[in-house]
Amino acid sequence: MKGQYPDIQGGGSLILAWQVRNKKVLVIGGGEVAAGRIVNVLNADAKVTVVSPRSGLNDEVAYRVEQKQVEYIDRKFEPSDLDDVDMVLAAVDDPEASTQIYKLCQEKRIPANIADVPPECDFYFGSIHRDGPLQIMVSTNGNGPKLANIVRRRIASNLPSNIGAAIQRVGILRRKLRKIAPAPEEGPKRMQWMSKVCEQWSLDDLCDMTEDDMESLLGFFQPGTVPSLEALRLGDPDGVFDGPFLI
Ligand SMILES: C[C@@]1(CC(=O)O)C2=NC(=C\c3[nH]c(c(CCC(=O)O)c3CC(=O)O)Cc3[nH]c(c(CC(=O)O)c3CCC(=O)O)/C=C3\N/C(=C\2)[C@@H](CCC(=O)O)[C@]3(C)CC(=O)O)/[C@H]1CCC(=O)O
Numbered sequence: 070m071k072g073q074y075p076d077i078q079g080g081g082s083l084i085l086a087w088q089v090r091n092k093k094v095l096v097i098g099g100g101e102v103a104a105g106r107i108v109n110v111l112n113a114d115a116k117v118t119v120v121s122p123r124s125g126l127n128d129e130v131a132y133r134v135e136q137k138q139v140e141y142i143d144r145k146f147e148p149s150d151l152d153d154v155d156m157v158l159a160a161v162d163d164p165e166a167s168t169q170i171y172k173l174c175q176e177k178r179i180p181a182n183i184a185d186v187p188p189e190c191d192f193y194f195g196s197i198h199r200d201g202p203l204q205i206m207v208s209t210n211g212n213g214p215k216l217a218n219i220v221r222r223r224i225a226s227n228l229p230s231n232i233g234a235a236i237q238r239v240g241i242l243r244r245k246l247r248k249i250a251p252a253p254e255e256g257p258k259r260m261q262w263m264s265k266v267c268e269q270w271s272l273d274d275l276c277d278m279t280e281d282d283m284e285s286l287l288g289f290f291q292p293g294t295v296p297s298l299e300a301l302r303l304g305d306p307d308g309v310f311d312g313p314f315l316i
């Protein structure tokens with residue numbers, strides 16, 4: 070029935086959080102754009118190889134090579150460089166080489182991004198904000214990359230300064246919870262309880278949560294209640310803080 074389900078807009082991108090940890094990423098080119106691509110994939114723990122003549126390396130890419138953060142091949146791209154590669158990021162100042170690279174990637178079904186050439190991209194890059202485990206990507210779907218940068222900075226300036234730290238603490242709590250309640254049948258209860266913690270505690274409280282606090286809080290998983298951080302520390306059995314106490 071119309072109105073019951075989301076309308077399909079079409080024309081967008083599928084925005085995902087691609088897991089490239091330990092996957093082989095080939096970066097072709099060693100200029101400024103390649104330097105940015107390298108940072109993006111190293112931040113996602115990929116195994117990165119750069120192919121570019123040494124004369125074309127900028128200082129940042131030369132630094133990554135020197136520090137052995139990337140493998141390095143000192144020459145122009147050759148088709149055999151694509152053997153066993155999971156993803157290709159090309160940033161070369163040679164449109165013919167770019168097109169050849171993209172065609173080879175298509176034949177070999179390797180997902181590729183040819184910087185600044187939208188018809189030769191299986192995926193676009195976006196403007197990224199990172200704060201610990203939090204990542205926010207803005208895409209304008211090829212319409213206005215500079216505006217993506219402006220929107221991203223505006224979003225970032227409106228975020229609480231401790232949001233990344235709070236998410237990091239929640240991550241630790243969730244992993245502990247899955248250890249004490251590992252059964253798949255407990256999934257719905259786990260999810261409900263975690264949602265309550267996130268809704269009822271302030272970001273400051275989440276950031277302040279120590280390992281000891283986590284252990285005590287996990288004691289409330291079975292009854293399915295969520296005391297405040299203050300009540301938890303006071304050991305209040307109702308889980309509700311009713312102080313201050315006068316002695
Ligand atoms: C977001 C960001 C990520 C990144 O690259 O890391 C990114 N471009 C950035 C900057 C930027 N790029 C350009 C300018 C100059 C100003 C302007 O033209 O607006 C600036 C501004 C600057 O440099 O500050 C020029 C440009 N870019 C593309 C074309 C070709 C075309 O449109 O046809 C041309 C014209 C070349 C020409 O005219 O000759 C194409 C693409 N650029 C994309 C991503 C993909 C779409 C993303 C989206 O739409 O959201 C896409 C489709 C493919 C891709 O490359 O993946 C990064 C900002 C990161 C940040 O600062 O936070």
Ligand SMILES: NC(=O)c1ccc[n+]([C@@H]2O[C@H](COP(=O)([O-])OP(=O)(O)OC[C@H]3O[C@@H](n4cnc5c(N)ncnc54)[C@H](O)[C@@H]3O)[C@@H](O)[C@H]2O)c1
Pocket residue numbers: 097098099100101102103120121122124125126127144145146160161162163166184185
């Ligand atoms: N997004 C942006 O802001 C932006 C800005 C300028 C240029 N660009 C585009 O991105 C691409 C790269 O830009 P850049 O500023 O990094 O260029 P750059 O000139 O700094 O670097 C080009 C690199 O490509 C290498 N190279 C050239 N041919 C090669 C080949 N056949 N095999 C391997 N390596 C090769 C060179 O050694 C050099 O390291 C260009 O196509 C350019 O149009 C994008």
